Amino acid sequence: MPKAILLGSKSMLCKREIDIAQGQRGDYNGIILVLRRSYPYPEDPEVIRQNLLFSQNVVAKVGSRIVGSVSYTNVRVSKGEVVETPRYRKNKMYYVWGLAVLPEYRRRGIAARLVREAERDMYRKKANGYFGNAFSEEVAQWWVCMFGVRLRRLALDRLMTAGVPFEKRFRQEGFFEDLKTKCRELMSSLLTRTYTRAKTGIDESYKSRLH
Ligand SMILES: CC(C)(COP(=O)(O)OP(=O)(O)OC[C@H]1O[C@@H](n2cnc3c(N)ncnc32)[C@H](O)[C@@H]1OP(=O)(O)O)[C@@H](O)C(=O)NCCC(=O)NCCS
Numbered sequence: 384m385p386k387a388i389l390l391g392s393k394s395m396l397c398k399r400e401i402d403i404a405q406g407q408r409g410d411y412n413g414i415i416l417v418l419r420r421s422y423p424y425p426e427d428p429e430v431i432r433q434n435l436l437f438s439q440n441v442v443a444k445v446g447s448r449i450v451g452s453v454s455y456t457n458v459r460v461s462k463g464e465v466v467e468t469p470r471y472r473k474n475k476m477y478y479v480w481g482l483a484v485l486p487e488y489r490r491r492g493i494a495a496r497l498v499r500e501a502e503r504d505m506y507r508k509k510a511n512g513y514f515g516n517a518f519s520e521e522v523a524q525w526w527v528c529m530f531g532v533r534l535r536r537l538a539l540d541r542l543m544t545a546g547v548p549f550e551k552r553f554r555q556e557g558f559f560e561d562l563k564t565k566c567r568e569l570m571s572s573l574l575t576r577t578y579t580r581a582k583t584g585i586d587e588s589y590k591s592r593l594h
Pocket residue numbers: 421422481482483484485488489490491492493494495496516517518519521522524525528
């Protein structure tokens with residue numbers, strides 16, 4: 384049988400086996416297990432449980448076993464009270480965390496399906512987008528490629544944390560976003576031109592001094 388047909392039937396089979404759904408309280412132990420197996424320095428299980436309690440969680444299941452999950456939240460605990468996070472209050476941006484798939488289930492598109500479901504839910508809840516912190520440069524590029532997130536390399540609020548901060552907006556901003564891009568382009572072309580002119584001037588004066 385041709386290889387392409389074999390591969391096709393395998394991936395279709397995997398898709399049917401893996402169930403993507405909103406996580407329930409009974410799923411917490413399974414999610415904690417996935418996170419503890421996926422991250423080199425996982426949080427304490429009780430801390431994860433607390434965070435899960437204040438988040439919405441999407442899980443990937445094979446039968447009753449949890450093999451992957453992603454969480455997102457718009458609240459945090461402050462002085463013993465559950466309050467909206469500042470970025471949600473200001474911009475309706477959710478915080479996405481805890482994306483993980485068990486090693487033996489990776490590279491089957493499970494993470495992409497988890498995030499797609501989380502995005503769909505956040506969008507339905509009228510969020511403007513989400514932000515997060517990619518574990519590594521490679522994972523950050525995965526977010527860019529799969530979900531078109533924007534990496535925020537100069538995010539001052541996150542310069543001290545490890546990882547690559549990113550964000551995604553569900554709506555394209557209008558006139559001012561365009562204006563910002565145009566200004567950036569103009570500035571960069573002006574700087575390039577000034578630099579080229581200065582460099583040519585220096586080169587010429589150096590050459591004339593040599594002769
Ligand atoms: C990151 C992680 C969640 C991905 O899970 P996954 O289910 O294997 O992801 P998917 O199958 O949806 O996506 C993998 C595919 O994305 C594509 N991909 C990945 N990086 C890419 C990139 N930079 N450019 C283009 N495509 C890319 C590839 O096609 C890859 O499949 P391939 O390796 O077979 O070619 C998983 O590796 C994991 O749990 N890692 C440890 C914890 C972690 O780093 N979490 C992320 C925190 S932000």
